Amino acid sequence: MLVPVAGSLGDALSRKNLIVLALLLWSTATFLSGLVGGFALLLGFRALTGTGEAFYYPAANSMISDYHGQPTRALAMGVHQTSVYLGIIVSGTLAGYIGQKYGWRWAFLSFGVAGILLALVAWRLLREPGRGQSDLAEIPTAAVAPQQLPLWNRIVESFHSPTALVFMAAFMGMKLVDAAYLTWMPTLLYRKFSMTLAGAGFHATFWHHAGAMLGVLLGGRTADRLALRTRVSRPAVQVAGLLLGAPFIFLLGWSDSIGTVLASLGLFGVFRGLYDSNLFASLYEVVRPEARATATGIMIAVAFLGGGCSPLLIGWLSGRTNLGLALAGTSAFYVAAGLLIWFDCRLWFHRDAARMRAAAFGVVKNVQPKFT
Numbered sequence: 001m002l003v004p005v006a007g008s009l010g011d012a013l014s015r016k017n018l019i020v021l022a023l024l025l026w027s028t029a030t031f032l033s034g035l036v037g038g039f040a041l042l043l044g045f046r047a048l049t050g051t052g053e054a055f056y057y058p059a060a061n062s063m064i065s066d067y068h069g070q071p072t073r074a075l076a077m078g079v080h081q082t083s084v085y086l087g088i089i090v091s092g093t094l095a096g097y098i099g100q101k102y103g104w105r106w107a108f109l110s111f112g113v114a115g116i117l118l119a120l121v122a123w124r125l126l127r128e129p130g131r132g133q134s135d136l137a138e139i140p141t142a143a144v145a146p147q148q149l150p151l152w153n154r155i156v157e158s159f160h161s162p163t164a165l166v167f168m169a170a171f172m173g174m175k176l177v178d179a180a181y182l183t184w185m186p187t188l189l190y191r192k193f194s195m196t197l198a199g200a201g202f203h204a205t206f207w208h209h210a211g212a213m214l215g216v217l218l219g220g221r222t223a224d225r226l227a228l229r230t231r232v233s234r235p236a237v238q239v240a241g242l243l244l245g246a247p248f249i250f251l252l253g254w255s256d257s258i259g260t261v262l263a264s265l266g267l268f269g270v271f272r273g274l275y276d277s278n279l280f281a282s283l284y285e286v287v288r289p290e291a292r293a294t295a296t297g298i299m300i301a302v303a304f305l306g307g308g309c310s311p312l313l314i315g316w317l318s319g320r321t322n323l324g325l326a327l328a329g330t331s332a333f334y335v336a337a338g339l340l341i342w343f344d345c346r347l348w349f350h351r352d353a354a355r356m357r358a359a360a361f362g363v364v365k366n367v368q369p370k371f372t
Contacts, residue, residue: 002051002054002055003057003058003298003300003301003304004297004298005054005297006018006022006054006057006058006059006293006297007058007293007294007295007296007297007298007300008154008297009055009059009293010058010059010294010297011062011148011154011290011291011292011294012148014128015059015060015063015128015293016063016122016126016127016128018055018059019056019059019060019063019122020122020123020126021055022053022054022055022056022059023052023056023115023116023118023119023122024052024115024116024119025048025052025055026048026049026050026051026052026056026115027052027111027112027113027114027119028112029045029048029049029051029112030045030049030111030112030115031108031109031111031113031115031116032045033046033049033108033112034104034105034106034107034108034109035109054297057296057300058293058294058296058300061080061292061293061296062289062296063126063128063129064076064077065077065134065281065284065289065292066129066130066131066132066134066289067129069134069137069138070138070227070228070231071228072224073134073227074219074221074223074224074234074277074278075220075277077220077279077281078216078219078220078221078273078276078277079217079220081216081273081276081277081279082213082216082217085209085210085212085213086209086213088205088209089205089206089210092201092205093202095107098110131148131290132146132288132289132290132360132361135360135361136361139357139361146288146289146290146360146361147290148290149288149290149291151294153291154290154294154295155294155298157287157288157291157294157295158287158291158294159298161348161356162344162347162348162352163285163286163344163349163353164283164287164295164299164352166343166344166348167235167283167299167341167344168298168299168302169337169340170238170242170338170340171279171299171302171303171337172302173307173334173336173337173340174272174275174303174307174333174334175303175306175308175310176306176307176309176310176330176333177249177310177330177331177333177334178272178307179307179310179311180313180314180326181204181249181268181327182205183310183314184314184318184323184326184327185204185208185252185327186200186201186204186205187200187323188253188323188327189203189204189261192256192323192324193261203265204265207265207266207269208268208269208272210266210269211267211268211269211270211272211273212270212272212273212276213269214269214273215269215270215271215272215273215274215276215277216274216276216277217273217277218273218277219237219241219273219274219275219278220277220281222237223236223237223277223278223281231285231353232345232349232350234281234282234285235282235341235344235345235349237274237275237277238274238275238278238279238282238338238341239342239345240271240274241271241272241274241276241277241338242271242275242334242335242337242338242341243334243335243338243339244274245270245271245272245275245334246331246334246335246338247331248264248267248271249330249331249334250328250331251328252264252265252268252327253324253326253327253328253329253330253331254324254325254328280292280299283295283299285352285356286349286352286353286355286356287356288356288360289360310330314326314327317329
């Protein structure tokens with residue numbers, strides 16, 4: 001719920017300071033979680049951890065977009081996104097090892113200290129770029145430079161174009177699948193294939209996120225190369241990720257072969273990575289640099305609030321059909337999201353991208369080939 005607030009601050013304050021403070025907040029809360037003596041305090045510190053994370057992501061992506069223009073933007077954001085996938089794989093394994101060998105408190109204490117040290121490194125090394133500096137470097141006809149916008153104008157900018165609304169709706173569809181998969185896939189592997197709980201947890205997360213790491217780098221590099229000819233390549237790569245990923249979501253819930261399910265988890269991850277690689281790079285094509293952190297925060301909040309209901313829906317459906325069929329059915333959300341972005345590429349994307357460039361940089365003409 002705090003992500004829109006964090007996003008608005010990312011467009012008004014120093015993003016470097018917000019990133020460092022976010023790292024300090026969630027790392028300190030993690031460290032203190034290892035010292036508590038009761039459940040209430042532990043719950044409170046875990047909530048503070050989420051607060052710190054909320055303030056990090058909008059500022060970080062906005063900053064990356066100002067350092068990286070069309071030739072490298074999606075790849076840079078993709079490299080940044082791999083930390084999420086790698087963190088899920090490594091942190092669970094490492095925390096389990098530390099907890100088993102030294103006790104659960106040491107897992108919190110170790111990660112907390114590491115995060116605080118990382119915050120100090122970020123404070124030393126990060127440099128705040130100018131708003132829209134990478135875009136300005138690529139627009140020789142720019143008549144104006146981005147100026148700070150009032151809060152209300154930044155909120156309006158986030159909802160102003162049909163394309164931005166489509167991207168938010170598609171992201172919600174993706175999160176509906178993601179939340180259902182994260183919640184129920186280990187249970188499916190445990191029930192259907194008689195895996196141990198530890199084995200089910202490992203296989204449900206490792207193959208998917210390993211594939212996503214590959215996909216996000218491939219999708220970022222591909223979209224950046226094509227964006228030098230047409231910027232619609234960014235949402236086009238997302239369309240490919242959603243539509244090509246849908247069959248593997250269906251198979252991981254439908255198939256009775258453990259080999260097919262594990263392969264589907266990996267390929268679902270690859271195509272999920274293609275979508276993620278341009279998640280914000282596409283949005284920033286239609287949102288002014290002065291409002292990008294705000295738009296990022298709003299988009300994340302909308303997607304997570306809407307997508308968060310899917311585990312309950314899957315639980316309800318599994319009681320009336322079966323869990324595998326319920327998970328397989330979530331593939332429809334990927335198809336719907338992919339088609340929604342495809343129609344936007346046909347109808348609104350070029351117009352909305354041209355409007356953004358005119359409003360932010362005074363560029364009236366924007367010649368782009370049509371998406372076919």
